[in-house]
Amino acid sequence: AGGAPAVLKVAAVTRRFFGVAALDGVGFAVPAGRITGLIGPNGAGKSTLLNVVSGLLRPDAGQVRFEGDDVTGMKPHRLAARGLTRTFQIARGFPKMSVFQHLMLYGPRQPGERLLQAPMWSRAARDREAELAERALAIAGRLRLSPLLDAPVTALSGGQKKLVEIGRTLMAEPRMILLDEPMAGVNPSLGAEIAAHLQALNAEGISLCLVEHDMALIRQLCHHVVVMAEGRTLVTGSFDEVVENAEVQEAYLGR
Numbered sequence: 689a690g691g692a693p694a695v696l697k698v699a700a701v702t703r704r705f706f707g708v709a710a711l712d713g714v715g716f717a718v719p720a721g722r723i724t725g726l727i728g729p730n731g732a733g734k735s736t737l738l739n740v741v742s743g744l745l746r747p748d749a750g751q752v753r754f755e756g757d758d759v760t761g762m763k764p765h766r767l768a769a770r771g772l773t774r775t776f777q778i779a780r781g782f783p784k785m786s787v788f789q790h791l792m793l794y795g796p797r798q799p800g801e802r803l804l805q806a807p808m809w810s811r812a813a814r815d816r817e818a819e820l821a822e823r824a825l826a827i828a829g830r831l832r833l834s835p836l837l838d839a840p841v842t843a844l845s846g847g848q849k850k851l852v853e854i855g856r857t858l859m860a861e862p863r864m865i866l867l868d869e870p871m872a873g874v875n876p877s878l879g880a881e882i883a884a885h886l887q888a889l890n891a892e893g894i895s896l897c898l899v900e901h902d903m904a905l906i907r908q909l910c911h912h913v914v915v916m917a918e919g920r921t922l923v924t925g926s927f928d929e930v931v932e933n934a935e936v937q938e939a940y941l942g943r
């Protein structure tokens with residue numbers, strides 16, 4: 689798109705589940721500093737692809753490069769420390785945890801840090817905790833979550849949870865964020881607010897790659913669109929280019 693260099697490159701990635709290829713040699717480039725939409729029919733492999741890129745799943749074959757470095761199979765916390773992060777659905781199972789604690793829980797670890805190697809009584813650990821707390825407050829402020837910082841996450845609406853997910857990715861001070869359906873199930877006004885936050889983050893230079901079913905949102909937000917079907921890249925281009933494509937229409941409509 690527009691000759692921007694690639695921030696992320698996925699090459700010939702294959703991932704099978706019980707012998708069936710969910711990803712079957714998928715490859716594409718994500719231009720730096722843009723908002724890229726990843727679309728495709730249900731079962732195309734979009735979520736699996738995000739899981740591979742973000743280090744949750746190892747590919748059976750192929751390569752993922754972030755900012756030119758081979759990061760294939762790298763664990764999520766190491767990728768986050770390098771500047772590539774993703775939204776995760778807020779875990780159930782921590783019902784009493786507040787919004788603030790959620791932001792702090794998922795702050796990046798120092799490279800190689802383990803809990804027992806970073807005793808809380810050390811000066812460095814306390815300084816770091818204070819720095820992360822400050823960051824969490826600033827992020828809550830920009831996402832208009834400040835009044836909810838002490839609320840248990842279970843008390844939040846679906847859209848507010850999505851904002852907390854985005855806030856958590858920002859704790860890593862990322863240069864690229866992957867988002868799996870950041871507006872799904874969110875009421876339209878909060879959806880528009882989330883879209884505006886994404887545009888503001890992008891305007892600060894953060895590259896975004898989002899999976900989203902709402903084509904109006906893809907059209908509004910995305911500079912570049914990658915269409916997947918059956919574990920492969922079908923076509924890439926601007927929104928208008930890809931929706932005109934006959935193969936894309938066939939993949940969606942089965943014509």
Ligand code: ADP
Nearest residue numbers: 705709710728729730731732733734735736737
């Ligand atoms: P999308 O997000 O585009 O809807 P997915 O990546 O979720 O597609 O799924 C792609 C294919 O991989 C589907 O056929 C799905 O059933 C299969 N799949 C995804 N995750 C798993 C898993 N953990 N175990 C088995 N099959 C899976």
Ligand code: MG
Nearest residue numbers: 734735736899
């Ligand atoms: Mg999915």
